[in-house]
Amino acid sequence: MGVPGRADDHRWSQQHLSHYVDADLRPRARRRLDRHARDCVDCGRGIRAMRALVYSVQALDGLAGVRAPATIFDRVRAAGASGSPSPRGA
Amino acid sequence: MTPPSGGTPATEAALVARAQAGDVGAFEQLSGAYADRLYMLLLRLLGDRDEAGDVAQEVMLRAWQGIGRFQGRSSYFTWLYRIAVNEANRALEKRARQPAGVSLGPEELQLPAPPADDPSRQAEVSELRLALGQALAELPPALRAAIVLRDVEGLSTQEAAEIAGVSQAAFKSRLHQARLRVRAAIGDEALVTAGG
Numbered sequence: 177m178g179v180p181g182r183a184d185d186h187r188w189s190q191q192h193l194s195h196y197v198d199a200d201l202r203p204r205a206r207r208r209l210d211r212h213a214r215d216c217v218d219c220g221r222g223i224r225a226m227r228a229l230v231y232s233v234q235a236l237d238g239l240a241g242v243r244a245p246a247t248i249f250d251r252v253r254a255a256g257a258s259g260s261p262s263p264r265g266a
Numbered sequence: 267m268t269p270p271s272g273g274t275p276a277t278e279a280a281l282v283a284r285a286q287a288g289d290v291g292a293f294e295q296l297s298g299a300y301a302d303r304l305y306m307l308l309l310r311l312l313g314d315r316d317e318a319g320d321v322a323q324e325v326m327l328r329a330w331q332g333i334g335r336f337q338g339r340s341s342y343f344t345w346l347y348r349i350a351v352n353e354a355n356r357a358l359e360k361r362a363r364q365p366a367g368v369s370l371g372p373e374e375l376q377l378p379a380p381p382a383d384d385p386s387r388q389a390e391v392s393e394l395r396l397a398l399g400q401a402l403a404e405l406p407p408a409l410r411a412a413i414v415l416r417d418v419e420g421l422s423t424q425e426a427a428e429i430a431g432v433s434q435a436a437f438k439s440r441l442h443q444a445r446l447r448v449r450a451a452i453g454d455e456a457l458v459t460a461g462g
Contacts, residue, residue: 191442193442194438194441194442194445194446195438195442198423200423200438221454221458222454224454224458225449225454225457225458226445226449228457228458228460229445229448229449229452229457230417230445232394232398232457232460233398233402233413233417233418233448234417234418234420242302242305242306242309243302243305244301244302244304244305244319244322245305245319245322247319247323248301248305248319248322248323248326249294249297249298249323249326250323251323251324251326251327252290252293252294252326252327252330253290255327255330255331256290256330
């Protein structure tokens with residue numbers, strides 16, 4: 177479903193949707209995708225879906241209050257207590 | 267989200283030097299600043315609290331054993347996170363060789379509660395939570411790490427690539443593949459309706 181005369185635009189745009197939503201395209205490349213997506217239903221939907229996906233995954237970041245178990249250094253302490261060699265030589 | 271600070275660079279460098287000289291207390295102080303976040307990362311990558319706790323202990327042990335080789339070319343945070351991702355991948359590979367897998371549940375992913383005031387919206391968001399958890403759980407470890415480091419942890423591409431041990435270009439490619447797979451698993455309509 178590429179724009180007539182720019183047959184490669186559709187495939188190229190699909191490959192760069194992720195970069196697009198991360199604002200990780202150079203201005204010229206971004207304009208290319210913008211131009212194509214204006215006329216391409218698939219790519220327009222792809223941009224919306226990719227944005228929604230990134231937003232949804234970012235919303236997973238809700239671990240406030242989660243603490244590491246108190247045992248997290250147990251093996252380090254055991255290694256230290258057992259007279260392990262200095263880490264410099266490890 | 268920026269990486270947590272383990273103190274001023276001078277303090278951190280001093281703690282590294284003391285830890286490298288064999289001071290366990292300094293190592294605990296240095297690494298303890300990142301312990302909670304490191305545990306959260308493992309929880310997201312592994313989806314199981316017991317396993318995340320076990321791997322977190324292993325990460326700290328490996329960091330302690332290897333701190334003599336830490337030369338400060340990357341930040342201590344990046345170095346520690348890289349060990350964590352490697353250990354998580356090792357645990358996932360071990361798990362893959364076992365008959366039953368453990369899937370990431372909403373509790374492990376700590377998805378925000380859906381809005382309570384609109385039942386239909388609540389159902390859509392709940393459905394998206396489950397689908398997202400399932401889709402992330404089914405990603406190969408390298409792709410899952412890419413999406414967790416970049417999109418959940420909010421690290422820069424440069425940092426995330428360094429932690430994953432690949433070039434930025436390779437990392438971007440992994441991230442794109444990961445997002446495409448999750449998108450395909452969930453479907454555009456569900457994403458845009460519930461997540462948009």
